[in-house]
Amino acid sequence: MGSSDLIALWVSLRLATTTTLLLLLLCTPLAWWLAMGVSRMRTLIDALVSLPLVLPPTVLGFYLLLLLGPRGAIGGALHGLGLPAPAFSFTGLVMGSILYSLPFAVQPLRDAFQGIATRPMEVAATLRASPWNRFLTVALPLSARGILTAAVLSFAHTLGEFGVVLMIGGNIPGRTQTASIALFNHTEALEYGPAYRLSLTLLVLCFALLLAVYGMNRRLLRTTGALA
Amino acid sequence: MSWTGNLGCQCARARWVVLLVLLGSAARAAAVGAAELHVAVAANFSGPLQTLASLFERSGGDRLLISAGSSGELYTQIRQGAPFDAFLSADTEKPQKLESEGLSVPGSRFIYAVGSLVLWSPKPGVVDDEGQVLQSGTYRFIGVANPQTAPYGTAAQQVLTKLRLWDQLNQEHRIVIGENITQTWQFAATGNAELAFVALSQVLQADGSINGSSWRVPQSMYERIDQAAVVIAASPQKLAAQRFLTWLRTDPAALASIHAAGYRTAD
Numbered sequence: 001m002g003s004s005d006l007i008a009l010w011v012s013l014r015l016a017t018t019t020t021l022l023l024l025l026l027c028t029p030l031a032w033w034l035a036m037g038v039s040r041m042r043t044l045i046d047a048l049v050s051l052p053l054v055l056p057p058t059v060l061g062f063y064l065l066l067l068l069g070p071r072g073a074i075g076g077a078l079h080g081l082g083l084p085a086p087a088f089s090f091t092g093l094v095m096g097s098i099l100y101s102l103p104f105a106v107q108p109l110r111d112a113f114q115g116i117a118t119r120p121m122e123v124a125a126t127l128r129a130s131p132w133n134r135f136l137t138v139a140l141p142l143s144a145r146g147i148l149t150a151a152v153l154s155f156a157h158t159l160g161e162f163g164v165v166l167m168i169g170g171n172i173p174g175r176t177q178t179a180s181i182a183l184f185n186h187t188e189a190l191e192y193g194p195a196y197r198l199s200l201t202l203l204v205l206c207f208a209l210l211l212a213v214y215g216m217n218r219r220l221l222r223t224t225g226a227l228a
Numbered sequence: 229m230s231w232t233g234n235l236g237c238q239c240a241r242a243r244w245v246v247l248l249v250l251l252g253s254a255a256r257a258a259a260v261g262a263a264e265l266h267v268a269v270a271a272n273f274s275g276p277l278q279t280l281a282s283l284f285e286r287s288g289g290d291r292l293l294i295s296a297g298s299s300g301e302l303y304t305q306i307r308q309g310a311p312f313d314a315f316l317s318a319d320t321e322k323p324q325k326l327e328s329e330g331l332s333v334p335g336s337r338f339i340y341a342v343g344s345l346v347l348w349s350p351k352p353g354v355v356d357d358e359g360q361v362l363q364s365g366t367y368r369f370i371g372v373a374n375p376q377t378a379p380y381g382t383a384a385q386q387v388l389t390k391l392r393l394w395d396q397l398n399q400e401h402r403i404v405i406g407e408n409i410t411q412t413w414q415f416a417a418t419g420n421a422e423l424a425f426v427a428l429s430q431v432l433q434a435d436g437s438i439n440g441s442s443w444r445v446p447q448s449m450y451e452r453i454d455q456a457a458v459v460i461a462a463s464p465q466k467l468a469a470q471r472f473l474t475w476l477r478t479d480p481a482a483l484a485s486i487h488a489a490g491y492r493t494a495d
Contacts (some may be wrong), residue, residue, distance in 0.1 A: 062414055069419040087420040088369055088404050170404025170415065188300045188377040
């Protein structure tokens with residue numbers, strides 16, 4: 001495999017890891033609110049969160065470019081603050097990926113939180129556990145499988161992402177060229193050899209990763225199964 | 229065939245027979261005569277082809293069913309038996325390949341359009357008419373279509389290499405690569421890249437002017453961007469397809485329409 005393909009693979013892995021971590025951080029409170037909150041806004045937000053699934057990725061990428069551009073709402077504001085424009089940078093890729101994979105993180109988390117029985121939380125409350133304590137020691141362990149699913153889906157979805165990263169990243173080798181873009185370039189240029197090699201590496205890598213994660217999931221199932 | 233001969237006939241059955249024959253011949257006419265030609269076209273020419281299609285139909289030609297895509301995709305689809313009658317590529321390489329693979333009608337291949345490369349900014353006063361802005365370095369990003377897959381990208385790379393800027397700009401990570409010429413145009417149109425090498429056909433207005441600022445790159449600086457068309461060998465209506473391509477090549481109104489869209493023609 002060529003060095004540019006290896007670099008692209010590295011960009012992909014970095015992007016998927018960063019996006020997944022940020023999504024888990026951002027989406028856990030959001031999903032908790034969607035699951036447990038009482039606000040009537042929840043339905044609206046629920047629907048909004050799913051919207052990135054609707055638009056074709058390149059179109060979503062185009063709108064993001066408009067938004068992040070010097071005349072766009074976000075790009076313009078950043079420009080006003082003297083910050084660099086996010087388009088065609090790794091930061092821009094992360095921003096686009098977070099939006100694109102948002103439903104894949106929020107929905108499993110929300111469902112997991114909704115699935116927690118009220119009983120364990122009440123028992124913890126009678127044992128004088130603080131809300132934080134209850135969340136960290138009861139709710140999160142009980143939702144471990146949902147969290148895992150959210151992480152796996154976000155990671156895999158970001159890794160396979162193509163249209164959005166192409167638009168917002170500008171396909172700069174070593175910076176914003178991800179493995180899926182490099183792969184697409186190879187097939188478009190009818191370079192099937194390098195395309196096979198990169199595909200195979202990507203598939204084997206992700207298969208190993210998923211295998212490890214699902215193995216962990218089984219162990220979690222046993223422990224949380226005992227807990228519930 | 230006409231009704232008049234049967235008007236006097238009192239026999240209801242005979243009338244039914246005539247009606248059925250008429251219906252049958254109408255259906256055949258729809259299938260063979262006034263046919264629908266399925267044309268695969270490179271995305272960059274799909275707009276001009278819409279205009280050409282209505283011109284062709286108005287001049288008594290067949291109706292065109294247009295499928296637009298990247299030339300690479302369309303080529304692969306044709307190899308897999310896609311039901312196209314003619315293929316208008318964005319390059320000459322893919323039609324040539326089809327011909328050597330026996331998938332297009334020999335002798336049908338010709339250059340229907342020649343593209344022009346333009347350095348463009350949506351802002352007035354950014355690009356001068358000699359392209360000096362490329363050397364000035366006041367821009368952060370420049371958009372270029374993928375040189376490996378898009379003919380306009382190859383041309384842009386040739387221009388930047390000739391100006392001894394390609395390596396430098398690449399090392400500075402300032403070249404943003406659009407997958408196709410549309411995306412490259414979008415990079416600049418949204419203001420994220422200050423400059424982009426685009427196709428004249430993308431920025432040419434109906435009145436012949438170009439908005440923003442631009443430099444029409446002299447043809448001597450890059451290899452001609454020839455776009456070739458072929459009749460597909462597997463087409464069941466090769467003659468009709470050939471009629472359309474001949475019209476495209478020779479009809480004065482068709483040629484004028486191609487020129488108005490920002491393309492030159494080969495002859």
